[in-house]
Amino acid sequence: MPDGVLTNTTEQLTTLPITEIGVETILYIVSIIVIAYLLVRVISFVLRFVSEKIPGYRHPITMLIPLLKILIYFSALYHIIFSIFQPDIAQLVAFFAVFGAALGLGLKDLFSDIMGGIVIIFEKPFQIGDKITFGSYYGEVKDIGIRATTLVTPGDSLVTVPNYLVFSKAVSSGNAGNVAMMVIIDLFVDPESDAGAAMNILKEAVVTSKYVYISEKFPYTILLDDFPYYKRIRAKAYVNDLRNEFEFMSEVTRRAWIEYRKLGIRPTSYRFPEADRDNFNSSFTKQARQDRD
Amino acid sequence: MHLCLPYLLCLHAGKEWKSGIYVDGSKLNHRMPEDETTGESGEEREEEEVLFGYEEELKEAQSAVNEYLWGKHKNIAIVSDPFAGRSTLVEYLARDYLTTTIAFNSVMTEKAFISTLHDANNIIIMDNCHFLAMRKIGGFAQLDEFLRFLSKSDKLFITTWNTYSWSYLSAVKNLDEFFPKVIRLHPMNAESLKKMIISHYGDNIKYIDDAASKDRRLSISWKCVHITIPFSSTTRCLPWPYLNLSSIFHKKKRENAEQLVFDRLKRVSGGNPGIARKIWDASIDYPKIGLSSIKEPTFDTDLSINEAFLLGIILTMEKIELGDLAEIAGPEIDVEESLYILMNRELVAREEGYYIINYRALKSVKSYLELNRMVW
Incomplete structure (x- = not known):
């Protein structure tokens, strides 16, 4: 920063009309913080409640939460600043210049997180309710905060991921704001098995599932891959609500295997290497599989 | 039992039916249709011919049949919600052309009906075709057989389907490719409902505006x-x-009571003529009908996924027996327990051994299941 500008800024700030900070001002600031916090909680609660009642619009409604959070917290900050300094425009600009520099130097990570939060809100690489892989975590986005994003993993663990990761890590969203999400279900059968019958049964297991959603926009596919020691029958279909992802996989797999046994279609006897053991006769989400592949 | 609700849209149901085959499960009954309310056979009814609300759809269907007679072959699917009167529409078609009619009355488990198609007339009416498929593994055999026959046949098929079955089977079995001519029976407006009701009850009804300020x-x-x-x-x-x-x-500036009654009837019934008629019957104290007597019920539709799934099956099949439901549900779902809950909430009713959607709840059920993507 050139010396002249720095001198000017310093002069502006030293002449800030700071009000006398008494008990009243402190109470005012505390009440603003409390009101802002309560407002955020109430609005979040109401919007979440409403979104659960209208599943089709869950994502658009919940995406208002982080936006309102930012608006409320910034307006609270604005009121706090004005209650202490009562600056004019030039002084306000000068204040934010120095405040920004301080953030850049001392609170770099926090500032990156806040900027990451703003980018997430406006660019929407994912939304509240999406199933995403963020960093090394996979789960449903529960909250997008000013500083961090909260995910709930399939194991029901709550993971807090700093927002700045959005600048450096790839984020994959399985549903991109939609309630329906593609799920991939793999069944591994003996190579001697009747692949046509196996595909047909898996197809019917998918399309008759209580969790499936099929339309022109959400089609389903059944694929066969022939490996030396097994055949992989893969179904790609959309689950009607991403929260039913694992139930969908489980239901289709169970029903398909019951029918396979009736027709003498056996699982492969091939023993998968330890690293791929969980691949065998199980299913993965699109995201998880992409990560693994 | 014949599924058609003849009194909904017409006061006459075809003395000129050429032939009728009514199919109940795997049994074939060769007989003329019966009016379920009066027990009259189709031959006996000679009332005045009236069709309300779906005149355009009838013309569309007639035009497609005429095109077939001139050599342009397009199979027809008539698609509607339960109680909307699609069976009545095809009765009208059956009177005007030499047809064979097959009406399915419950889930088809055997392919016997295919042999009937071989000997049928060139124009075949198949009513309630959603009974040809069940949402379970192996549940599409009859439908596949029918579509195989249809794709090799020169005959014209006029079929009727439940709206949600049609959408589901179109997504799963590309049904819409086999029936290029799709005629949907849309909800009626208040004016058409009024014509239909007045045609049945006469126009000497006394309308009373006794509702609370809710309608103001x-x-x-x-x-x-x-x-x-x-x-x-x-x-x-x-x-x-x-x-x-x-x-x-200013209460004086309100619309007249008659208009308010039919507006409310339209709103409560969702424009479904069969439901409107049932609500009307339940509300009228002949010759008076009060606005307040047409009640808009609310239903508790906070259901588990299993209950919602069964509800969706009942909606798409329109009527189904316990055994068929249990087959579709599989061992994961306690069908009787779920049905008890659905009946307790008045979403489902039991009629002659079949489970059906409570007509008053149809609007709420559709809305709930669509929102949750259990039907589409």
């Missing part, structure tokens, strides 16, 4: 403010919203 709703309309553009002689209309409070403060 605020309305917003657009008013015009004329503005002369500066430096020009042109006058333009600037629309602005106008909040009409008079409906609250």
Whole structure:
């Protein structure tokens, strides 16, 4: 920063009309913080409640939460600043210049997180309710905060991921704001098995599932891959609500295997290497599989 | 039992039916259709011919049949919600052409009906075709067989389907490719419902506006403010919203009772003529009908996924037996327990051994299942 500008800024700030900070001002600031916090909680609660009642619009409604959070917290900050300094425009600009520099130097990570939060809100690489892989975590986005994003993993663990990761890590969203999400279900059968019958049964297991959603926009596919020691029958279909992802996989797999046994279609006897053991006769989400592949 | 609800749309149901085959499960009954309310056979009914609300759809279907007679072959699918009167529509078609009619009355488990198709007339009416498929592994055999026959046949098939079965089977089995001519029976407006009701009850009904202020709703309309553009002689209309409070403060300005009754009937029935008729029957104290007697019930639709799934199956099949439901549900779902809950909430009713959607709940059920993507 050139010396002249720095001198000017310093002069502006030293002449800030700071009000006398008494008990009243402190109470005012505390009440603003409390009101802002309560407002955020109430609005979040109401919007979440409403979104659960209208599943089709869950994502658009919940995406208002982080936006309102930012608006409320910034307006609270604005009121706090004005209650202490009562600056004019030039002084306000000068204040934010120095405040920004301080953030850049001392609170770099926090500032990156806040900027990451703003980018997430406006660019929407994912939304509240999406199933995403963020960093090394996979789960449903529960909250997008000013500083961090909260995910709930399939194991029901709550993971807090700093927002700045959005600048450096790839984020994959399985549903991109939609309630329906593609799920991939793999069944591994003996190579001697009747692949046509196996595909047909898996197809019917998918399309008759209580969790499936099929339309022109959400089609389903059944694929066969022939490996030396097994055949992989893969179904790609959309689950009607991403929260039913694992139930969908489980239901289709169970029903398909019951029918396979009736027709003498056996699982492969091939023993998968330890690293791929969980691949065998199980299913993965699109995201998880992409990560693994 | 014949699924058609003849009294909904017509007062006459075809003395000129050429032949009728009614199919109940795997049994074939060769007989003329019976009016389920009167027990009269189709031959005996000679009342005045009236069709309300779906005149355009009937013309569309007739035109497609005429095109077939001139050599342009397009199989027809008539698609509607339960109680909407699609069976009545095909009865009208059956009177005008030499047809064979097959009406399915429950889930088809055998392919015997295919042999009937071989000997049938060139125009075949198949009513309630959603009974050809069950949502379970191996549940599409009859439908596949039918579609195989249809794809090799020169005959014209006029079929009727439940709306949600049609959408589901179109997504799963590309049904819409086999039936290029799709005729949907859309909800009726208040005026058509009024014509239909008056045709049955006569026009000496006394309408009473006895409702609470619930129907005196605020309305917003657009008013015009004329503005002369500066430096020009042109006058333009600037629309602005106008909040009409008079409906609250001035009771005299309300619409007439008759209009209010039919508006409410339309709203409560969702424009479904069969449901409107049932609601009307339940509300009228002949010859009087009060606005307050047409009640808009609310239903608890906070259901588990299993209950919602069963509800969806009942909606798409329209009527189904416990055994068929259990087959579709599989061991994961306790069908009897779920049905008990659905019946307790008055979403489902039991009629002659079949589970059906409670007609009053149809609107709520559709809305709930669509929102949750259990039907589409």
